[in-house]
Amino acid sequence: MGRTSDAKERILSAAQTLIELRGYSALGVAEICKAAGVPKGSFYYFFDSKEELALAVIDEHWAEERSGWNRILRSDDPPLQRLRQLFEATEADQRAGQQSCGTVSGCLFGNLTLEMSNQTEALRERLQQIFEAQVGMVEKVITEARERGEATVADTHEAARSVVAQLEGQVLFAKLYNNTQHLDALWTNCLALLGATVPGRAEEDSLPSYS
């Protein structure tokens, strides 16, 4: 094994890959250590349990994803275009994952929500916090769009949650069919859910043509 500081990172990285590929329940600590190339004692030096490791994996993944979301959603582009870029970035991420491991692995947070949120309160709470943060970030952009007269939806919070729900639902289909093209529908559906129009754009961007 390398330096202690490497070992923790290696465990986290191996665990994230394995959880994305096979879920949480299917994994054992021994397998994670083997993939990370560290002895089992090293695992328990850093983490009290597999659940504590999962929370660390979730936190690390969200720190990275949040930074990407902020870069896109806080840019100077028009608000609806930022949402479009978020969907395009999601599709690009899923495609990159598919190319590296052969299958679309989906959203780590969505996967763990359906697998684990009714079983451990610690995971449930952390996943709730992350989805609330995502909904809040999307809601800010919807509010901006509404102020510019580009969205007509009344309840921006519910609308933001519906956009994130549509994202999770289409990522589920992308995983089921191992095909990221299912994410193409996100932009048109988002416009429909927001009662949105994009000024100056061609008719195909108006709702709800799916063309």
Added chain:
Amino acid sequence: MGRTSDAKERILSAAQTLIELRGYSALGVAEICKAAGVPKGSFYYFFDSKEELALAVIDEHWAEERSGWNRILRSDDPPLQRLRQLFEATEADQRAGQQSCGTVSGCLFGNLTLEMSNQTEALRERLQQIFEAQVGMVEKVITEARERGEATVADTHEAARSVVAQLEGQVLFAKLYNNTQHLDALWTNCLALLGATVPGRAEEDSLPSYS
């Protein structure tokens, strides 16, 4: 153990309950047999493997759910009202599950898609068939609504998939928050996704107020 014919049903019933509560990977054959009250030899008399059991659980659950969907979606009510009834029935089912086991367990097919579809081809194919059937059933209703001038969406297949994706996404939130009220948004969102209006109904049913 009871008669052989009981044993198979008991195994299927116990497996469905356990898979809904804890997923597929977390379960072992021994635990399923214990919950069913049958000896392990009895399991292998009926099923070659845990995967074969999971396929049987999926088939049995879909036979039941499909019958409920058909009863609602093929009724004589106006097409959009049938979709509304489908969402209400979904919420009632999730609420009943929550009352009997303490937590919203979500959609068995969505759960297994995110947990297992990238790991076993047999499960992936079966789940694809079920979601394709669901999308087809919803698409027929959307087509009827369009013929009546109550929906304006151009691509009825893509629209049906988006409605099912929204359903899966909101069920994910219902499970995450252990709260079936998240499913209340489905009707308004469905109208928005279909570019729909409901003739003769109050303004709150038009899109997309979320009120």
